[in-house]
């Protein structure tokens with residue numbers, strides 16, 4: 001399926017280039033930009049600040065788009081970013097049931113599994129089971145909220161700050177915030193015990 005989709009995308013690109021509608025270099029530049037310049041590091045900075053700065057956290061939860069713009073993040077596929085916060089009681093996970101809507105300015109390009117029909121269909125019906133299969137086993141008492149991203153709103157999960165991180169600055173905290181944690185299929189990493 002994914003091979004078919006890739007072949008189809010390639011065929012479309014070839015056709016657009018052939019017709020002179022698209023410049024192949026521009027396509028490469030866009031992909032390169034979102035893979036290397038943007039990526040989940042932007043989101044990690046946002047989450048690290050929310051963990052360190054209560055006022056920023058409130059701004060982020062009130063208006064994600066505006067709060068990420070404080071870092072200069074925004075643009076295509078990020079016109080409305082909504083931040084949802086994990087707590088000991090509630091765990092948030094994001095999907096796009098329709099296609100693959102994703103907050104590019106903070107997370108870069110979506111991983112392949114996010115676009116897979118299996119994830120998109122099953123995480124809604126059986127979120128606890130899907131998360132467990134992905135390595136995230138949540139206690140029974142934790143409620144799971146599934147957010148359906150769309151062109152109208154793209155969600156960013158603010159994971160729980162891991163224990164043992166009190167002394168860490170924002171840069172060190174950002175290093176614990178993985179892409180998967182910001183989609184809600186993992187927790188933030190624990191700090192490595194220094195040898």
Ligand code: FE
Pocket residue numbers: 096097098099100101102149150151
């Ligand atoms: Fe979508």
